[in-house]
Amino acid sequence: MTDINPSFAFVVPAAGVGARMQSDKPKQYIQLGDKTVLEHTINKLKATIPNALIIVAISENDAYFPDLTLPDNVITVLGGKERADSVLNALNYLTTNHLVDWVLVHDAARPLVLPSDIRTLISHCQSRHCGGILASKVRDTIKQGSEFVEATVPREALWQAQTPQMFLLNDLTAALTNALNENVVITDEASAIEWAGGKVQLVSSRADNIKLTTPDDIAIAEFLIAKQILENNTCE
Numbered sequence: 001m002t003d004i005n006p007s008f009a010f011v012v013p014a015a016g017v018g019a020r021m022q023s024d025k026p027k028q029y030i031q032l033g034d035k036t037v038l039e040h041t042i043n044k045l046k047a048t049i050p051n052a053l054i055i056v057a058i059s060e061n062d063a064y065f066p067d068l069t070l071p072d073n074v075i076t077v078l079g080g081k082e083r084a085d086s087v088l089n090a091l092n093y094l095t096t097n098h099l100v101d102w103v104l105v106h107d108a109a110r111p112l113v114l115p116s117d118i119r120t121l122i123s124h125c126q127s128r129h130c131g132g133i134l135a136s137k138v139r140d141t142i143k144q145g146s147e148f149v150e151a152t153v154p155r156e157a158l159w160q161a162q163t164p165q166m167f168l169l170n171d172l173t174a175a176l177t178n179a180l181n182e183n184v185v186i187t188d189e190a191s192a193i194e195w196a197g198g199k200v201q202l203v204s205s206r207a208d209n210i211k212l213t214t215p216d217d218i219a220i221a222e223f224l225i226a227k228q229i230l231e232n233n234t235c236e
């Protein structure tokens with residue numbers, strides 16, 4: 001394994017079943033062109049910080065991971081019941097074995113992220129010594145309700161949280177541990193930091209850094225990944 005970067009590590013939660021995708025395999029193993037979603041995602045992280053450790057949380061009965069073609073700075077830990085548990089397992093491994101300053105958590109299901117956007121996030125966080133997340137400003141009118149509209153929600157201050165989400169390893173490990181111990185519902189790393197009273201920077205990102213979630217996302221991802229490869233964006 002190449003010399004490991006002492007300042008940064010990536011955590012990739014990849015232990016989900018992808019129920020909403022309604023596929024015959026977990027969505028992180030669906031093919032996009034010549035690679036799986038997870039291979040595309042890991043290659044983007046490798047292109048961003050070539051010598052950063054990449055810790056992938058996979059499920060106990062994952063039969064797909066061994067067949068992937070991956071760089072040598074990738075290791076695995078066991079995933080957990082929820083996404084937050086998978087992330088915490090990886091953070092605990094890092095705390096014990098590769099104490100780094102910063103950790104960037106990035107969904108396996110977000111293969112379209114651009115290394116240039118990740119570098120922007122890193123720059124914002126390091127310069128202000130404050131964690132942050134990639135996010136895209138809401139562009140549609142937002143309605144609240146179920147069968148009928150109950151309200152139109154002011155959208156000027158609304159963002160859609162994406163990943164990576166970048167925090168100091170010690171801060172995120174403590175916040176996530178304590179939040180889960182208090183049975184707080186945590187759907188992203190930032191919400192644990194917020195719960196602990198920490199600050200989270202919002203770093204504007206492209207709206208096409210989508211999380212593959214439902215079947216209609218696949219055709220979009222196939223088109224965009226092909227476009228990126230054509231424009232050679234994957235290494236910027």
Ligand SMILES: Nc1ccn([C@@H]2O[C@H](COP(=O)(O)OP(=O)(O)OP(=O)(O)O)[C@@H](O)[C@H]2O)c(=O)n1
Pocket residue numbers: 012013014015016017018019020021028057079080081082083084086087107108109110211212213
């Ligand atoms: N116990 C879990 C659940 C999710 N994830 C990962 O967290 C990311 C974002 O979660 P989501 O999109 O909800 O993935 P799934 O839980 O697989 O999807 P679904 O809710 O449709 O089952 C995914 O890369 C998924 O693999 C994880 O590592 N461990």
Ligand SMILES: C[C@](O)(CO)[C@H](O)COP(=O)(O)O
Pocket residue numbers: 083107160161162163187188189211
């Ligand atoms: C982390 C995340 O991708 C930020 O938007 C999102 O919270 C994951 O949610 P999911 O329900 O686990 O997909």
